[in-house]
Amino acid sequence: MLIRQAIPSDYPAILTLQAQNTPEQLTVEQRQQGFIVSQMNEKQLSSINNGLGILIAVEDEQLAGFVCLMPADAQPRPSVVDAMLHALSTQSFDGQPLSQQRLFLYGPVCLSAEWRGKGVLRQLFDAVKERTRNDFDVGALFVNEDNPHSLAAHVNGLGMTALTRFRCHDESYQLIVFATSER
Numbered sequence: 321m322l323i324r325q326a327i328p329s330d331y332p333a334i335l336t337l338q339a340q341n342t343p344e345q346l347t348v349e350q351r352q353q354g355f356i357v358s359q360m361n362e363k364q365l366s367s368i369n370n371g372l373g374i375l376i377a378v379e380d381e382q383l384a385g386f387v388c389l390m391p392a393d394a395q396p397r398p399s400v401v402d403a404m405l406h407a408l409s410t411q412s413f414d415g416q417p418l419s420q421q422r423l424f425l426y427g428p429v430c431l432s433a434e435w436r437g438k439g440v441l442r443q444l445f446d447a448v449k450e451r452t453r454n455d456f457d458v459g460a461l462f463v464n465e466d467n468p469h470s471l472a473a474h475v476n477g478l479g480m481t482a483l484t485r486f487r488c489h490d491e492s493y494q495l496i497v498f499a500t501s502e503r
């Protein structure tokens with residue numbers, strides 16, 4: 321499995337994977353493995369990738385998964401990110417207020433169904449920390465509480481820390497953080 325930064329010719333495959341994993345496209349059973357609600361277009365992908373970057377997992381030139389990384393002050397932002405940043409502003413992590421730490425946003429993250437449960441998320445996570453550890457202290461993400469598989473994978477599996485819950489547009493989310501220095 322090769323982990324690398326996306327290039328523009330990867331964008332169509334990323335958009336296809338995103339579209340395949342929105343709740344409307346999934347059966348109730350498939351939704352148990354998680355879903356994403358992002359609706360990024362090619363222009364937004366390009367903007368994210370020209371910023372902190374999009375990391376992808378590739379096997380035999382096929383996209384196995386992607387994760388987007390964004391600075392916390394990225395604009396424009398969906399309202400759920402604003403709600404997350406608001407919730408975050410009163411929290412501490414590793415003994416320090418998060419408002420005083422250099423923070424970036426992790427997500428959306430998505431693996432193609434055939435590559436789940438095979439260690440690819442951990443490889444992407446290692447690459448995320450490697451890429452961000454010089455410039456950032458903490459990565460932050462939100463996970464919908466209706467997505468217990470993603471919560472378990474990130475918190476129980478990868479050892480991230482669930483700090484608090486917040487709500488946005490009648491949905492409940494967990495605010496999750498990790499230190500970029502974790503090895």
Ligand SMILES: CC(C)(COP(=O)(O)OP(=O)(O)OC[C@H]1O[C@@H](n2cnc3c(N)ncnc32)[C@H](O)[C@@H]1OP(=O)(O)O)[C@@H](O)C(=O)NCCC(=O)NCCS
Pocket residue numbers: 341353354355356427429430431432435436437438439440441442462463464467469470472473474476477478
């Ligand atoms: C969510 C998603 C990225 C997780 O990736 P995955 O490959 O299915 O994750 P895994 O089940 O392999 O879990 C990752 C790690 O956590 C561990 N883990 C998972 N659930 C666990 C639990 N309840 N307790 C302990 N460890 C657990 C796994 O064993 C694995 O560890 P390993 O790398 O040592 O094998 C993937 O399922 C996906 O893309 N789903 C659709 C889109 C989505 O939900 N995106 C996230 C939106 S927030």
